[in-house]
Amino acid sequence: MTDAEEQPAAKGLTQVLEEVGVSTPPLTRREFLYYLWGSSMAVFLAGAGGVSIWFALPRFREGEFGGTFIVPIEEIPAPDSPPKEFAEGRFWVVNIGEKTINDPLQPKDYELDPGIRVLFKVCVHLGCLYKWVSVNDRFECPCHGSKYLKSNARIGGPANRNLDQFLVEVLDAAGNVLVQTEATWQGNREGATLPIPAGSVALRIDTGQRMKGAPNTKPGGGTAATGSR
Numbered sequence: 001m002t003d004a005e006e007q008p009a010a011k012g013l014t015q016v017l018e019e020v021g022v023s024t025p026p027l028t029r030r031e032f033l034y035y036l037w038g039s040s041m042a043v044f045l046a047g048a049g050g051v052s053i054w055f056a057l058p059r060f061r062e063g064e065f066g067g068t069f070i071v072p073i074e075e076i077p078a079p080d081s082p083p084k085e086f087a088e089g090r091f092w093v094v095n096i097g098e099k100t101i102n103d104p105l106q107p108k109d110y111e112l113d114p115g116i117r118v119l120f121k122v123c124v125h126l127g128c129l130y131k132w133v134s135v136n137d138r139f140e141c142p143c144h145g146s147k148y149l150k151s152n153a154r155i156g157g158p159a160n161r162n163l164d165q166f167l168v169e170v171l172d173a174a175g176n177v178l179v180q181t182e183a184t185w186q187g188n189r190e191g192a193t194l195p196i197p198a199g200s201v202a203l204r205i206d207t208g209q210r211m212k213g214a215p216n217t218k219p220g221g222g223t224a225a226t227g228s229r
């Protein structure tokens with residue numbers, strides 16, 4: 001006798017149950033629809049739960065572009081001194097002082113307060129990386145020549161808005177938020193420059209939250225019919 005003859009053929013569950021006397025009545029239409037609905041709900045709930053967890057998890061780690069960066073106060077440039085670049089976060093930290101506020105090139109459409117701003121380092125025209133040019137005391141884009149003041153104001157070139165900014169919080173030693181950037185711009189104020197209150201130890205910069213620069217299309221910068229240069 002061959003092995004094939006010795007081995008009984010595999011039987012289906014229904015066949016085995018019939019042989020031992022257990023009958024399996026067919027599903028009714030109602031039962032079938034009930035099971036179909038139940039399995040659909042299970043799949044839906046599993047999917048919804050997975051999506052919720054996915055959105056609840058932090059998408060970026062601290063120190064990774066798209067997440068938050070901590071910058072100690074000691075690393076912030078002095079008022080009116082050249083901006084400081086943070087390449088890994090793709091931003092510049094600028095400290096706006098009286099000289100910057102009173103710069104005659106600052107379009108008067110965009111009022112300034114003294115304090116900190118954090119600028120996204122990508123040109124708002126077509127996405128090149130602009131540079132700080134010390135001799136001209138301004139940012140310049142090597143691709144098509146857009147020019148921006150330290151404040152973020154566009155003063156020339158094909159870009160049609162001011163530089164974008166990231167939202168910032170100023171923290172004390174316990175991690176409390178002392179002051180934070182306004183997330184919107186109203187009238188001629190884009191967010192707010194952040195003062196550095198007593199007791200500040202660091203900035204927390206959220207590179208996942210970008211505030212779009214205000215429209216700015218006039219030659220020399222500005223949007224209003226009067227009052228700009």
Ligand code: FES
Nearest residue numbers: 123125126141144
């Ligand atoms: S990309 Fe900067 S001016 Fe065009």
